[in-house]
Amino acid sequence: MRRYNLEVLGIIETYWTQIGQQRLTSGDLLLYSGHEEENAPQTQGVALMLSKQAQNSLIGWESHGPRIIKASFKTKKEGITMNIIQCYAPTNDYNEDAKDQFYNRLQSIVEKCQKKDLAILMGDFNAKVGMDSTGYEDIMGRHGLRERNEN
Template sequence: MNITAIQEVRWTNSGSLKSQGNTLLYSGGDKHEYGVGFVIRDNAATNIVRFQPISDRICYIELKCKWYNMFLINCYAPTEDKSDDIKNKFYEDLDLVCNTLPIGKPKIILGDFNAKIGKENIYKPTIGYESLHEITNDNGNKLITFATTKNMIISNTFFPHKNIHKQTFISPCGLVRNQIDHMLVDNRIKLCVKDIRSMRECSAMSDHFLVKAKIKLRISTKWRKNNKYKEKINKDILKTTTAEVHQEKISIKLRDIQEMANLNETWEKKRWFNDECKAAQEEKEKARTKVLQNPSEDNKRLLAQK
């Protein structure tokens, strides 16, 4: 995938890191908790107009498209057991971010919202008919309310799939499986989203599955790495504008980020990460794969012990 939104980065402050053809743009706080970011393939980097870290729960990028720019907002919402004050603060911050962005530019809000979306008829215009759960929890109600006020839909609950491809989270014991990662889309571009489903075969060493969205937009021609046709010189294109200068500066910054040979090598240098940790991580991943293939009680018990 060209652009991947990730949560629970757990890095302090904000910054960027380049490795193996990808650039990680991350936003964190003062502590090693929460954290959000974007992993961007090199062939998409030139279409990133800007990256804006907001907090350890929210960040966004502005993406240059063919006819307009679009914003991707990455979120990590508080869990269901957190107090209403903490939850309300998150949605107030998210609302403030949305209100500061240009109204004319479409937005996609995605991430881990810890929200179960049910099948209540009153919410159908916003959630569709394909959610995994029957009853909406408190986080789900807050997410639906936010989407409705912003004239957005929760796009992933509109696509029919097997339940295993709707699940985005599996507990360490393998007993609890939820759909709590979502993607909110402006109503005006909802038809651009062709499909959303979880990718069980993609291991991210996490209790969450990777969620893949297929979006068909008119992206700038810079996105196409190998252009087969040479365009005629257009004098108007040669005229420098402020926006183009800014975009070029961003592209240069992304190219100049220090190249790291391997992120795993960097992490392994940490004192807490040794061969024993690596072996335990691999054993847990094997146990997790067994549960996905055969969710027997023995396999679930084995995963819970890892």
């Protein structure tokens, strides 16, 4: 993180179970969210790594299962909170119910952020944009891979 001057780093596919935080020898703080059930599969998992400076601004954090974690930070602007939401979306191979459940939960988390606050949504949405940008020319480049998926 220091090499690239990062204050917050989002991580996916941690494969860790449980929810918690761990201070690293570097002084950085790791917030993690995985499956909570006993004997849960070691799949999915998300985390946020915070520098010392980010830790000083941390208001709180929430686990939303093995695919979503949210941390809230004070900003220099009085009364404005920065919410960072780290996600790991299901791939297209998952059934529609699992995908709907993920996106509904994500929508709910985003909607709970106050309108005046800053929300940063990041992670792996397992999206393939493909090479056909018809109708999306203003937001897509020409260098997509293969065909677009539904994510």
